[in-house]
Amino acid sequence: MKAIRIAKTGGPDVLEYVDIDLPTPPPGHARLRHTAIGVNFIDTYHRSGLYPVPLPATLGGEAVGIIEALGDGVTGFHLGQRVGYCTQPLVGYADGANVRADRLITLPPQLGDDIAVAAMLKGMTVQFLLKRCFAVAPGQTILWHAAAGGVGSIASQWARALGVQVIGTVGSDDKRALALEYGCAHVLNTRTEDWVEKVRALTGGRGVPVVYDSIGKDTWDGSLNCLARRGMMVSFGNASGPVPAFSPAVLAQKGSLFVTRPTLFDYVSTQQELQATANDVFDLIVRGTIKIHIHAEFPLKEARAAHIALHSRTTTGAIVLRP
Numbered sequence: 453m454k455a456i457r458i459a460k461t462g463g464p465d466v467l468e469y470v471d472i473d474l475p476t477p478p479p480g481h482a483r484l485r486h487t488a489i490g491v492n493f494i495d496t497y498h499r500s501g502l503y504p505v506p507l508p509a510t511l512g513g514e515a516v517g518i519i520e521a522l523g524d525g526v527t528g529f530h531l532g533q534r535v536g537y538c539t540q541p542l543v544g545y546a547d548g549a550n551v552r553a554d555r556l557i558t559l560p561p562q563l564g565d566d567i568a569v570a571a572m573l574k575g576m577t578v579q580f581l582l583k584r585c586f587a588v589a590p591g592q593t594i595l596w597h598a599a600a601g602g603v604g605s606i607a608s609q610w611a612r613a614l615g616v617q618v619i620g621t622v623g624s625d626d627k628r629a630l631a632l633e634y635g636c637a638h639v640l641n642t643r644t645e646d647w648v649e650k651v652r653a654l655t656g657g658r659g660v661p662v663v664y665d666s667i668g669k670d671t672w673d674g675s676l677n678c679l680a681r682r683g684m685m686v687s688f689g690n691a692s693g694p695v696p697a698f699s700p701a702v703l704a705q706k707g708s709l710f711v712t713r714p715t716l717f718d719y720v721s722t723q724q725e726l727q728a729t730a731n732d733v734f735d736l737i738v739r740g741t742i743k744i745h746i747h748a749e750f751p752l753k754e755a756r757a758a759h760i761a762l763h764s765r766t767t768t769g770a771i772v773l774r775p
Contacts, residue, residue: 455546461501464759477523484517488565489773512544554723570770575733580719590615600627608634669693681707745769
């Protein structure tokens with residue numbers, strides 16, 4: 453079978469389309485034939501070495517596929533069943549994979565493979581951020597960076613459904629209309645506007661109770677300055693580079709702020725948490741509350757092009773690889 457692997461870290465050019473062997477699934481695992489593969493910004497962190505992984509490595513943490521074999525001890529799943537997964541270690545960028553059965557996600561029949569794979573990791577990230585990491589409440593105004601991206605587009609719709617007003621940021625004016633369409637009440641361009649001043653103005657000078665920031669270095673200082681007293685900074689990505697080192701005293705000086713750096717996998721550590729979180733996402737999609745936008749699909753062998761598109765910061769919505 454074919455897979456995208458890296459023998460060293462670096463830019464998109466280190467992605468190699470190679471032949472690999474897929475053994476019989478070990479106990480507790482299922483072998484899947486992939487039908488759709490998710491692409492996420494975290495994949496670029498693994499590829500670049502920002503988040504180290506043992507080398508050589510296959511990239512990709514999520515996919516949808518058909519179960520072709522079951523290892524000893526696996527119950528609750530059957531051959532031919534369509535399932536998805538979000539998992540570590542990384543196995544997604546391939547024609548198929550052996551996956552721990554307790555990381556498999558049962559999919560509703562109403563969702564096609566492309567929508568399901570575009571919604572899993574991104575949608576579950578939004579679910580835990582909005583409902584468990586910092587539980588937003590109706591009537592609140594929040595700030596969400598990269599509001600037209602794959603995660604931001606889901607978050608804007610979900611927050612609006614929860615009765616929350618979203619101030620979204622984008623990196624170009626052509627993304628503004630999309631962010632408004634997704635549900636943002638206000639959209640600010642971080643490259644051309646004094647977005648900190650505007651957030652303060654939109655909140656009557658108080659600031660917001662929470663900032664959700666996947667950009668990192670470029671928006672860190674400004675985001676802290678947007679927070680209300682005792683507000684929470686939720687830093688969950690590094691699209692512009694890692695957040696610089698800072699003194700905890702800064703948090704006191706800016707209003708007794710809180711900072712958290714969460715990851716999805718700590719919020720879906722059990723199979724029960726994983727399926728319940730996914731079900732919450734799928735239910736809103738099936739009911740039409742959230743619409744999933746797929747920006748582009750690439751053949752698996754063109755994973756380099758998919759990563760180049762991600763780095764361009766011009767994508768709006770999800771990217772899917774096809775085996």
